[in-house]
Amino acid sequence: MTPLEIRTIQKALLRDRLKKLRSALPQAVREEFSEAIAQRLFQLAQIQSAKTLFVYISCGAEIETRGIIQRLLEEGKRVAVPKIVSARMEAQLFSDWEQLVPGQLGILTPQQGQECPAPIDVVITPGLGFTAQGHRIGFGRGYYDRWFSSHPACFKVALAYEVQIVPDIPLDPHDVPVDCVITEKRILWPF
Numbered sequence: 001m002t003p004l005e006i007r008t009i010q011k012a013l014l015r016d017r018l019k020k021l022r023s024a025l026p027q028a029v030r031e032e033f034s035e036a037i038a039q040r041l042f043q044l045a046q047i048q049s050a051k052t053l054f055v056y057i058s059c060g061a062e063i064e065t066r067g068i069i070q071r072l073l074e075e076g077k078r079v080a081v082p083k084i085v086s087a088r089m090e091a092q093l094f095s096d097w098e099q100l101v102p103g104q105l106g107i108l109t110p111q112q113g114q115e116c117p118a119p120i121d122v123v124i125t126p127g128l129g130f131t132a133q134g135h136r137i138g139f140g141r142g143y144y145d146r147w148f149s150s151h152p153a154c155f156k157v158a159l160a161y162e163v164q165i166v167p168d169i170p171l172d173p174h175d176v177p178v179d180c181v182i183t184e185k186r187i188l189w190p191f
Helices: 003-024 027-043 045-049 066-074 143-150
Strands: 052-055 078-085 088-094 100-102 108-110 122-125 155-159 180-182
Touching (some): 045 155
Parallel strands (some): 052 122
Antiparallel strands (some): 078 088
16 A cells, blocks of 8 residues: 555545544534634734634534624624635634535525635634644545645644544644644644
8 A cells, every 4th residue: 555545544534534533523512612722713813903804604514603703793893704615614704604605515594695704814714633832633534634735824733622632643734733723622733
């Protein structure tokens, strides 16, 4: 087997394990942890000073972001959410929950939207697992890594349950680390 094939298998096994760990958390616990994570998030100077934020819309067992998005809108921040357009992810302006429909991956996304103009100050990213060094493993489609590569100046913050923090993730050359990871227990500053 080639090193790439080995990494692909290792990543698939890790993704499966992390999905099970995250899903095993009871709903009430996920809600409690999501609230603690949101409180830590809003304490960050980067969030307080940001004018434009790109935030994923949570689904399934992910850290809940609807309350985060609503608070950002209430604070007068410009918010963008992801939409897959022609096999790439765009940050589309968001202002109204009624404009959302299930998208290509079954995740709520703007039905008709406008790409958010630069600059975007902060991107709040999902993932299945993270290391203390800021490395992440997502669902394997590479949308966020490609987006990070084309927007290197953004502050990248990941939200995760503590069970999603792992000692190591098999890395590919195109993988882009995040600047900070927030869990229900701590904030990890890798750099």
